[in-house]
Amino acid sequence: MTDTMAEPAPDALDEAGLLRAYRTMRTIRAFEDRVHDEFATGDIPGFVHLYAGEEASATGVCSHLDDRDSIASTHRGHGHCIAKGVDPKSMMAEIFGRSTGTCNGKGGSMHIADLSKGMLGANGIVGGGPPLICGTALAGKLAGNGAVSVAFFGDGASNQGTTLEAMNLASVWNLPALFVAENNGYAEATASGWSVSSDNIADRAAGFGMPGVIVDGFDFFAVHEAAAEAVARAREGGGPTLLEVKFTRYYGHFEGDGQAYRAGEVAEAKKHSDCLLRFREHVLGQALLAGSELDAVDSEVAALIEDSVTAARSAPKPTAAELTTDVYVSY
Ligand SMILES: Cc1ncc(C[n+]2csc(CCOP(=O)(O)OP(=O)(O)O)c2C)c(N)n1
Numbered sequence: 192m193t194d195t196m197a198e199p200a201p202d203a204l205d206e207a208g209l210l211r212a213y214r215t216m217r218t219i220r221a222f223e224d225r226v227h228d229e230f231a232t233g234d235i236p237g238f239v240h241l242y243a244g245e246e247a248s249a250t251g252v253c254s255h256l257d258d259r260d261s262i263a264s265t266h267r268g269h270g271h272c273i274a275k276g277v278d279p280k281s282m283m284a285e286i287f288g289r290s291t292g293t294c295n296g297k298g299g300s301m302h303i304a305d306l307s308k309g310m311l312g313a314n315g316i317v318g319g320g321p322p323l324i325c326g327t328a329l330a331g332k333l334a335g336n337g338a339v340s341v342a343f344f345g346d347g348a349s350n351q352g353t354t355l356e357a358m359n360l361a362s363v364w365n366l367p368a369l370f371v372a373e374n375n376g377y378a379e380a381t382a383s384g385w386s387v388s389s390d391n392i393a394d395r396a397a398g399f400g401m402p403g404v405i406v407d408g409f410d411f412f413a414v415h416e417a418a419a420e421a422v423a424r425a426r427e428g429g430g431p432t433l434l435e436v437k438f439t440r441y442y443g444h445f446e447g448d449g450q451a452y453r454a455g456e457v458a459e460a461k462k463h464s465d466c467l468l469r470f471r472e473h474v475l476g477q478a479l480l481a482g483s484e485l486d487a488v489d490s491e492v493a494a495l496i497e498d499s500v501t502a503a504r505s506a507p508k509p510t511a512a513e514l515t516t517d518v519y520v521s522y
């Protein structure tokens with residue numbers, strides 16, 4: 192490479208970029224499948240909400256972000272954390288409530304945060320994330336460092352006043368922000384057709400004077416492309432975007448959900464739409480990657496998850512003497 196040739200953009204879908212994206216999606220899937228199994232043993236405290244099926248959203252969006260950028264997540268946050276670069280080993284320990292966890296075992300699944308990676312936190316408050324990113328986006332705008340802030344939220348959260356107020360504020364202040372509505376069709380057991388007033392959540396963007404884009408959430412490439420445009424617009428001072436990503440969650444709302452409210456759609460999605468299968472088909476069909484490269488990633492990820500669980504299970508729990516530490520952040 193000569194001095195005059197530009198380095199490929201970090202989010203370029205060259206061989207390394209494709210492998211990175213596949214590794215992220217595979218890591219999220221393997222992580223979630225394993226947490227599902229581990230939760231069934233009764234050894235994980237608290238509630239767990241799994242992101243399997245939705246991997247293309249976190250991966251497609253976060254592939255355009257770096258450590259100066261911030262994301263706010265939801266109660267279904269493991270995928271967002273992994274895609275933003277949080278260490279899966281420390282996340283697994285956190286979920287098991289161990290002192291080696293991302294938050295020293297004090298947060299658990301719904302409160303994983305890692306500010307060094309711009310991961311503002313999973314959030315037990317539905318609609319809690321969008322107002323947070325108005326703060327980080329304003330900070331980025333004032334600092335002039337090109338930082339972008341992203342809020343992921345669900346179809347249920349799209350009806351919360353906090354979400355609507357945050358979109359209004361982001362538009363009024365022309366913030367470098369991206370609102371990603373992850374529409375998996377349900378808020379707990381309530382189908383979005385019963386609770387969301389518009390046909391599409393993205394249609395609401397017009398009411399806030401920002402672009403609204405609908406994407407097939409099973410298609411990594413579609414999410415990647417739509418997010419590229421939205422993130423670039425935000426970085427260049429063009430203001431916020433609402434991106435609606437549509438897909439199906441593979442597990443119940445929470446681990447233990449009997450799911451009497453739906454039947455058939457998960458099997459259908461796994462067979463015909465799964466983001467990992469579609470990614471594999473695309474890159475093999477276009478001869479962009481070799482099957483052996485993807486298989487190697489699968490093996491690496493399987494070993495990482497195995498190692499994460501072994502390490503988490505053998506790590507100590509916080510002691511009673513640590514009860515009052517990690518309560519406040521020191522600035
Ligand atoms: C303010 C608030 N209201 C209600 C709840 C209970 N609750 C937890 S998850 C959830 C549904 C959220 O649905 P959605 O936003 O579509 O996200 P998904 O679970 O589908 O990812 C509800 C109502 C909560 N945690 N916070």
Ligand SMILES: [Mg+2]
Binds near residue numbers: 345346375377378379
């Ligand atoms: Mg939902």
